[in-house]
Amino acid sequence: MTLPEPADLADLADLAPAPAPAVDSPARLRGRDLVVGYGDEPVIDGLSITVPDAELTAVVGPNACGKSTLLRALARLLDPRPGLVLLDGRAIHEQPAKDVARRLGLLPQAPTAPGGLVVEDLVARGRYPHQGLLRQWSSGDQRAVDAAMARARVTDLSQRPVDQLSGGQRQRVWLAMALAQETDLLLLDEPTTYLDIAHQVEVLDLCEDLHRDGLTVVAVLHDLNLAFRYATHVIVMHEGTVVAEGPPGEVVTAELIGEVFDLPCRIVPDPETATPMVVPRRRAGR
């Protein structure tokens, strides 16, 4: 959506005199040999990942397979020990927090707004990395907030308290906050969970629009059929590792899904989009 400001480019040039993109993997966001966990037991153990630029990537896998953990590590909310997350070729943990937040956005799982907070004011929080101690508000901030609300179709709700909205509206408001951040990489942790089918489609349509605009979008998704329909790239995880990745039409097979989810199934073409559709088999003996 936006390129780094010229000042930032100059900074980068100063700090890294030869920012030649690494030849082996030019992708902007990568994780190398990540070991991440909450206690002693790592949830992710030695995982390497490349987030393809300008794709709409869906991360799928059974519960507790490390999807959210991976996303949180990529967004530097968790420290890999050991392992390295690289953003634009440099270790993400060594870059200034606001600098990262102008390039990489994350919408956490099920965020909650304080009671009474008005939509417009929540969306404005997304401008934090663009503001400073002195310049706490600019016309650019106002434009970004208005544009983000329009994009997420919450302009009409702008003066309503967030906690009085429906689940689908609330999720669009949080997406608007992430959009106001004006990053060109956007990570979404289960953006459709707890939403009914219509609101899931609404959120994913928005993701598709953002992807068409050139954003790199990564979303952890639970509904496989919707994931395979919308994603241009899919990462299938199982027990803390990546077991398959690529375009859904190429990687999704009945064997893969059967093994990863421990669910005998058939894969049929989605009658609407011809993308892979998972149809669970009946239990034996019925």
Next chain:
Amino acid sequence: MTADLAELRPGRPRARPAGGRGPAAPSPPRRRHVVLALGPWSLRVERRVLGVGVVLAVLVAVAMAASTLFGDYGLAVRDVLAILGGDESDPRATYFVTEQRIPRVLAGAAVGAALALSGAIFQNLSRNPLGSPDIIGFTVGAASGALAQIILFDAAPDAVAAGAVVGGLGTAVAVYALSWQRGVAAHRLVLVGVGVGAVLQALNALLVVKASLTEAQTAAVWLAGSLNAMTWGPLLRLSAALAVLVPAALALARPLGSLVLGDDVAAATGVRVERCRLGLVAVGVALVAAAVATAGPLAFVALAAPQIGRRLTRTPWAGPVVSALVGALVVVLSDLVAQRIFAPTQLPVGVVTGSLGGAYLIWLLAWQRRNPLL
């Protein structure tokens, strides 16, 4: 206020989806915000917050003026104004005004503002109106330090103040360290603080029980919180502390506004969560310690002022400036009441803030049952 109202944007920039849905959009609502700008500084503030802030500032000024003009020592308003203008023809009157009333009223405002600011910081950090320094042990810890000085070391007032600072900071370090578990979760900070506060409260009671009668009396007066013997010395020390702490608190208020949305959202938008939280706790505790060292543990100001401010501005959380103004107003008015209500007997101001705060809390709980949105 020197800021000019630079941008009062009349209308909402066109931000509607193309291909307009439904009938013609109604005229855009009046913007809720005003952008204040002065040189490189620019800030967006809600109109209502700005209005409440200006009214509160005026009320604080009026209350301070009233406290200076009216006192036990009968002086006509005209005489006080003459003394303020530099007339020293009546040395006794001059002494009462410049050495007693003025430092007292200034200290009242500063102590109230410091307590309220600290309360706003901790309530927002913990996302809990009860997460105030009174409740989570810091005020009690400051009192422990002061009581130890009074009772164990028979110390002079300045040493008592130093004891309060050390006690408050020490308690904060203990609570923070005990709450640490790969970062400090706000609810754990509150619970640990309540526990540490209970232990220290028992320690304070033990100290008073063990004390001699005179020491116990000194301790009781100190514990109630009083501005009765305020002089320029403690006031100047408090002012020096606030000159550092208030700008720090205002600078940290912005990341605090993001922390209110949760650690993950704050971190994702570029807030360094643990560093900011540590800074906020440090500033909040230092504010309490400085205030308690000056006037003793005034009850309920840190708890009630941010909540009163939040309701006046109708915002989801307590802003630092409005909270500080409410705190200053509450303490200056309470002190006026404490001086006048049983004159010439002067009550400790803490007795008045405690009564007001308790009444407020009861009202709040009774009202909240009927109106859960408040």
